[in-house]
Amino acid sequence: MxxxxxxxxxxxxxxxxxxxxxxxxxxxxxxxxxxxxxxxxxxxxxxxxxxxxxxxxxxxxxxxxxxxxxxxxPENCLLNEAIILGYYQQLQRLAKQCKPCDQAGVPHLEWGTLLNLPGAVGDTQRSxxxxxxxxxxxxxxxxxxxxxxxxxAREGAALAADLMSNLQVMSRELQQIEGRAPEIVRAYETRLLDRINQLLSEHKVQADPTLIVREVGVFAERSDISEEIVRLRSHLQQFENMVQHETAPGRKLDFMIQEMLRETNTIGSKANDAQVARHVVEIKTAIERLREMVQNVE
Missing domain, CATH: 3.30.230.10 (Ribosomal Protein S5; domain 2)
Structure with missing residues (x-):
């Protein structure tokens, strides 16, 4: 909880x-x-x-x-004479300056005024x-x-519901990326062949199929995001378990968000694919919402 x-x-x-x-x-x-x-x-x-x-x-x-x-x-009250006298003397000086005196020249000072001042009346039982x-x-x-x-706890339950909702968004987007991953290499191979055929037709030369296969292989290895997908899905599962079963996982959730963002950025840079990029943007948007909410989780 x-x-x-x-x-x-x-x-x-x-x-x-x-x-x-x-x-x-x-x-x-x-x-x-x-x-x-x-x-x-x-x-x-x-x-x-x-x-x-x-x-x-x-x-x-x-x-x-x-x-x-x-x-x-009354038996528990104690008049703090020194404090009251200090108040009286200060008020007397002030009253003379303001001249609110009676016919005998004595300042008008009410006892109620003095006794209501801080510290004037103490309690013999308190200490x-x-x-x-x-x-x-x-x-x-x-x-x-x-x-x-x-x-x-009431606000925490609302936070948990919002966190889970964003996790579902991320899971759906990650599933779309996983489905697109096999197409990335094929799309690159198609673009590469189209470009090579265009150059061949313009310059009337022959292409070495071995070099084409090698280039596609290098790209396939460089753009392989399967490990990042597995790790990101694992982070999502761990995050969900913390939300559902731990009482004070705030620090752990904050760390897990950093790891999820790192894997997401790696997926976007390695895939180098427009469709994957759109899904990466959606995941990063959800991660930012998670980050804001986790700041208020104990």
């Missing part, structure tokens, strides 16, 4: 007076890259979170966002409960990855 490298997942869980929520967005990347956006005080969990994600995702560029909303009770929170966070991350992989 193929997995796309593009997807989105989200999950949340309410436990112990907290709402833990995780979002993951994924796009294609040749390697694994995870950017974690964690709340203040949770950075120590970054390595553990990455280990959970790596267990389920092999390639791709992922952005994970963790939010923890705590239902703070000591982080280890206890981890099982919940771990489970939410796993649930989120499950949602992500559901989307990736």
């Amino acid at each position: 193929l997995l796309s490298m593009t997807g989105f997942g989200e999950a949340q869980q309410q436990a112990g007076g907290e709402m833990t929520r995780v979002e993951i967005r994924a796009v294609n990347n040749r390697h694994f890259k995870l950017i974690s956006r964690l709340p203040e005080g949770y950075n120590s969990l970054e390595g553990d979170i990455e280990a959970v994600v790596r267990d389920q995702v092999r390639r791709g560029s992922l952005q994970l966002t963790l939010t923890v909303t705590r239902d703070l009770s 000591k409960d982080l280890e206890q929170e981890w099982p919940v966070i771990q489970q939410v991350v796993r649930d989120c990855i499950g949602q992500l992989n559901t989307m990736r």
Whole structure:
């Protein structure tokens, strides 16, 4: 089963007076890259979170966002006096410059304004409960990855169908080339004899049949594409097996595409035939479509 490298997942869980929520967005990347956006005080969990994600995702560029909303009770709240005082002093200086003062010359500063500023109110339980929170966070991350992989699998199935469709196009074109191959030498022999007969009639000379046979033989050996056809068909079969039976064959598929393109180019150059050239163009067009799609396969 193929997995796309593009997807989105989200999950949340309410436990112990907290709402833990995780979002993951994924796009294609040749390697694994995870950017974690964690709340203040949770950075120590970054390595553990990455280990959970790596267990389920092999390639791709992922952005994970963790939010923890705590239902703070008064006994768990801590006013950070130094931070609040710093805010107050800065706001006081600014207020004096803007002159929004009362009759006594005191700046108008609301407590609600101060307490809503970052870091003004802390939580006495957060640092000591982080280890206890981890099982919940771990489970939410796993649930989120499950949602992500559901989307990736759905897109992967669509990719697999498109890949198989292009493989069928390539197989049909290759069959046409294989049918044309025996005619290539005969067509060359006909063209060669026609040209020789024309020259003989113009110059009234005799041709050595042995030389003609030798020339045709050299061309036949030089234009033999049977081995390339066999190898290309083998690549098509291997590609199909990877699509149908492997979970993360993206790198292998990319390599196989390079091999298919190489064999196709060799067929076109060796055959030196207009009909074969048309089929080669169709195969190369399908290969380019494969290349674009495989960039998003894990």
